[in-house]
Amino acid sequence: MALSTLVRPLRHVRAVVFDTDGVITDSARVHAAAWKRAFDACLREAGQDRMFDEADDYRRHVDGRSRRDGAAAFLAARGLDTSPEAVRAVADRKERLFARALREHGVEVYPGTSRLLRVLEAAGVPCAAVSASRHATELLERGRVRDLFATVVDGAEAARLALPGKPDPALFLEAARRLGVPADRCAVVEDALPGVEAGQRGGFALVVGADRTADSASAADLRAHGADLVVRDLAELLAGDDA
Numbered sequence: 259m260a261l262s263t264l265v266r267p268l269r270h271v272r273a274v275v276f277d278t279d280g281v282i283t284d285s286a287r288v289h290a291a292a293w294k295r296a297f298d299a300c301l302r303e304a305g306q307d308r309m310f311d312e313a314d315d316y317r318r319h320v321d322g323r324s325r326r327d328g329a330a331a332f333l334a335a336r337g338l339d340t341s342p343e344a345v346r347a348v349a350d351r352k353e354r355l356f357a358r359a360l361r362e363h364g365v366e367v368y369p370g371t372s373r374l375l376r377v378l379e380a381a382g383v384p385c386a387a388v389s390a391s392r393h394a395t396e397l398l399e400r401g402r403v404r405d406l407f408a409t410v411v412d413g414a415e416a417a418r419l420a421l422p423g424k425p426d427p428a429l430f431l432e433a434a435r436r437l438g439v440p441a442d443r444c445a446v447v448e449d450a451l452p453g454v455e456a457g458q459r460g461g462f463a464l465v466v467g468a469d470r471t472a473d474s475a476s477a478a479d480l481r482a483h484g485a486d487l488v489v490r491d492l493a494e495l496l497a498g499d500d501a
């Protein structure tokens with residue numbers, strides 16, 4: 259299969275680095291739902307009326323960040339206790355809820371992402387998966403796509419290597435380094451605002467924003483944070499009309 263099966267901007271890159279939750283697996287919504295239950299308990303205890311919004315609050319404060327960073331960011335945004343104990347308590351609660359949801363319902367790989375990965379593999383373009391989540395490798399294995407990635411830099415790896423989280427580009431740069439391709443020849447695909455920002459700050463050749471919502475404001479936000487192009491589904495990166 260030739261590179262001409264990809265949209266033009268992707269034909270010039272030598273490797274692709276994918277974020278995991280919300281890009282490869284349909285798991286961003288599972289994280290968001292678990293965060294909602296954990297944060298809402300804190301908000302209720304603090305006597306606040308406005309609960310965690312799974313779309314807006316998730317996108318602004320939690321998406322793309324590590325468990326602790328996301329917990330601290332949202333608690334701070336609502337003026338709640340951000341002591342290490344309070345952050346750990348809400349993060350641990352969310353982890354229990356997320357792990358249960360995963361056990362009970364599993365997660366799916368987006369069919370469009372799966373198609374793109376197989377085209378890239380056939381075209382000889384190496385891919386990496388990156389995530390702030392410690393669950394990412396498990397999700398890729400459950401979705402039976404782990405073998406399509408030459409390397410995975412997940413939350414556990416980031417902690418082991420003491421890599422700063424997004425919007426710092428360290429995770430993406432580590433993935434590109436492992437693929438042996440300089441960032442300026444490599445594309446990043448991300449759904450989170452700190453993630454597209456990291457792609458841009460890292461000097462990647464192309465930053466693709468994945469917008470899974472029907473909301474035009476969220477596509478505009480992804481662009482404002484550094485996405486060069488925004489798609490709703492990664493199958494849009496396969497050549498169609500512009501081939």
Ligand SMILES: O=P(O)(O)OC[C@H]1O[C@@H](O)[C@H](O)[C@@H](O)[C@@H]1O
Nearest residue numbers: 279320321322325390391392393
């Ligand atoms: O699975 P973990 O290690 O708790 O990490 C959670 C974080 O993982 C990130 O990939 C998600 O974008 C965040 O929304 C989520 O909170």
